[in-house]
Amino acid sequence: MSEDTAVAITQSTELPRFWFWLALLWVVGLVIVSLMAYRVAEQDILSEMEGEALMMADRLDKYLRPYQNIAESVAELNSVRQALSRNALQTPSLSRFLQRMAVNLNAEFIYVINNQGRVIATSNSATADTLMANDLSFRPYFQQAAAGQTARYFAYGMNTGRPGYFFAAPVMQQGDVVGVAVVKLALTQAFRQLEGHKAGFLIVGYDGVIIAASDAEWRRRTLYPMPDRQRHVLIQAQRYGITSLSAVGNNQPATAFEGAYIYLNKRGLTQRYLVRRAVVREAGWHVMAVSPLSKLYQQILLFCFYYTLFIGVLLLLWMYWRKRAEVQKHVEGMNQELERRVTELTAELVQSNDELQELVDHYRRSQRELQETQGQLIQAAKLAVLGEMSAGINHELNQPLLALQTYVENSQRLMTKGKTELVDNNLAQMHQILQTMQGIVSRLKVFSRRTPPEPRMTDWQEIINGVMLIMNPLLKKSAIRVDIDPGPAGLQVYAEPVQIQQVLVNLLTNAAEAMQGQSQANIRIRVTTEAGLAHIRVRDSGPGIAADLREKIFEPFYTTKSSGLGIGLALSRRIVETLGGSLLLEEAPEEESEPDSAAKTVFVLTLPTAEQRRENG
Structure with missing residues (x-):
């Protein structure tokens, strides 16, 4: 058996074994990298979501806080007590006052309710969705304020259909509650901050209803299946407007507010989401930052891709080193052959360069001759046109020359008679004729001139x-x-x-x-x-x-x-x-x-x- 044959057999035996151990190493490393990537990516996502949830809760709390005492201030106004003491069903002057106050305070509505639950004055009395004379006795914030306590309440407006936060305070007179003052703060602008946000957000009330969300499909739905009786009570209270309050996911009440995961339905597909929570305590809201597990899996796949890429780069480097050793053997012989061919080609290039330079010089001479010939042709064409027009030009100049001769002879006779004024007039006419002839001749001169x-x-x-x-x-x-x-x-x-x-x-x-x-x-x-x-x-x-x-x-x-x-x-x-x-x-x-x-x-x-x-x- 020859030496080359033995080497070939050895290589054919070692090559499959090498690829087997390489594949095994890649699989083991892939499992380890996946486990580590899962923990690292999960921790990063949860940390980021927790910060987002706390930031959003703080932002909402700061948005609500400036309005918490406005209802009490309205309830202490003498004009409000006087309007309620007159038992009037409508008080236009008070409505105009409340309208100015709402504009100054940037509140959506400010209104006053009597003990029967009827609105007797409101800042939106002049609009189509006015609350004037509406019966709001069914609203929990009215019932709580009518009992002598301040109240806070979230609900969708009966007439506007827009979400708002209601601050209510009892109007006291001689120790008795004579009515209720209410300030409604619009939340549309605050909730709009959730749209297009990097993290997914849910704002959930204490009753499990999603008040606002970054995805419109989740809004005004329950976080978990709600008993029919509880759902019926919420629908009757019209707190969330016209909605069926269907569940957005098959969660349990306990895990929905405390678990590490929640289930949400999006476009007909239920997925499991990572969740981190923060609380807006004064409003009783839970702010939930959510992220689908698919995002976590994407990051794990990305880590696995980088690991595979790293292994591939190492493999390529090894193959490159091996090939480099083989190629190195051929380089020296090729260099010698290349030097010989370069010498031959250099001589050919020098000869070709000389021939090319001669062609360039010849081309430049031809271009100059062509430009000169073209200029001569243009000039010849000008003169040919002038030659064809010579009879007309001669006629055009002949008439003023005859006129000049007539004026000269006439002027001589007038001079002998001493009529200098008429001579001056003739001279002026002659000057005008000469200017006309000069214009014709100068234009022809410019036209016939050979200029670049x-x-x-x-x-x-x-x-x-x-x-x-x-x-x-x-x-x-x-x-x-x-x-x-x-x-x-x-x-x-x-x-x-x-x-x-x-x-x-x-x-x-x-x-x-x-x-x-x-x-x-x-x-x-x-x-x-x-x-x-x-x-x-x-x-x-x-x-x-x-x-x-x-x-x-x-x-x-x-x-x-x-x-x-x-x-x-x-x-x-x-x-x-x-x-x-x-x-x-x-x-x-x-x-x-x-x-x-x-x-x-x-x-x-x-x-x-x-x-x-x-x-x-």
């Missing part, structure tokens, strides 16, 4: 004014009517003004050429804004563009005209896209066409507005 593009926020009205100043000679010569809807006032677009003017001049020139020979030639420019974009629509009344040519017209050097380079629309689209906009051709819907226009060609120029630039930062 500088996009910025530009007033749209300024752009269209410059376009119309350039185009007016050609439009007048061709008898074309232009309607402009400038859009919102003060519209700012992100553009290079001269380049956008070049695009619009090119569109208007193409439209004018398409409408040659028409008796009624119209161009309409309409500006709208939407979602931070300005849409400039240029429509003409020409014959339109065939559907199969609509994409070709934007191709460089494609033209349907007998003259021209065929680069105007291609350059225009390129200029607009560089500025973050678009230039499209669309067919005008028939319902948008004007009655006197059969417009079918609509170019849509879209540019960003100031609003979009602010949103994009």
Whole structure:
């Protein structure tokens, strides 16, 4: 038998034995950890619940304590004694006084009851749920106060249906009880503190009824099954309003108030809960903090998970150490092979880097040449447009020149006659004509100048004014009517003004050429804004563009005209896209066409507005 075969047999025998002992160790440790975790988690939960219960009991006691002597103070008021001595069924003035007192003391109700149990004055006399003239003789707090003792009592209001705590005191006159003064403190806000609390809470009265709870399903139910006679008495007293007082769990009275566990039904499922208690002694309430055993089991499972994770980490570390020893044997040989390959790859990378650098340099040169060519094409397109408009410009400048010649000759004759005032008038007219010519020439000069593009926020009205100043000679010569809807006032677009003017001049020139020979030639420019974009629509009344040519017209050097380079629309689209906009051709819907226009060609120029630039930062 070879040595390798013997090693393999030994390993195959030891491996199952190793896993068996590892599994046994894990199970034993899991049992120990579960027992320890149960005790630790139970103690932590009980300690936390006890603190929560004491804190809640103290909070409720502080909430009730400021109101414990108010009923006695009301009973000692002379106005209350006088109202009771008159045997009046209603005393409006006293009710108004009690209303002000209730507002100042932040009490829900303050009312006075005569010896027959009828309310003769109340702070809520003006509301729909008033207690005025109600018979409250069945209330235990009235019966106790009518016997000459102060009383405290929890109950749900007969009219409001809201929980409250009642403080009652006898009204004494010459040693006799003539009535009862009652102060009701609203508990809705105090009980609302239980909602969404970290711990589950029950507030239970001495009769075993759950007054308030963190879960609405437990409220106004009994903590244990109550005898029918006792339940009937509580229902007749209307202490808890309209309710059947069904049991929330199958507990015993003794264990419900003293045991370490109680049973509670939640959503049809009865569970056992850990419980810790505190007492609000003056009110006779038991505050119970409860936690389901499932929470304890969750913590135990969490401990078991951490234990298993710890064992798993140890196992992984051992497997890592074992693998590391195996891998270490291969590292030295691999390092040598790696060094050899790195040397080869380094030489290849140096060669590739040199080739890549040559490509980058070539790309940069191509980009510079492309930018220069594009600038030359834009300039050529400007000059081509100006060349096409030269006849109109010549006509536009020729008329003022003839007018200037006329004014000069006229002024010479007037000077010989000494009519200097008329000469001054002629000079003023000549100055105005020269300013007009200067504006046309300066605009053309700016338009034809080759300048680097500088996009910025530009007033749209300024752009269209410059376009119309350039185009007016050609439009007048061709008898074309232009309607402009400038859009919102003060519209700012992100553009290079001269380049956008070049695009619009090119569109208007193409439209004018398409409408040659028409008796009624119209161009309409309409500006709208939407979602931070300005849409400039240029429509003409020409014959339109065939559907199969609509994409070709934007191709460089494609033209349907007998003259021209065929680069105007291609350059225009390129200029607009560089500025973050678009230039499209669309067919005008028939319902948008004007009655006197059969417009079918609509170019849509879209540019960003100031609003979009602010949103994009």
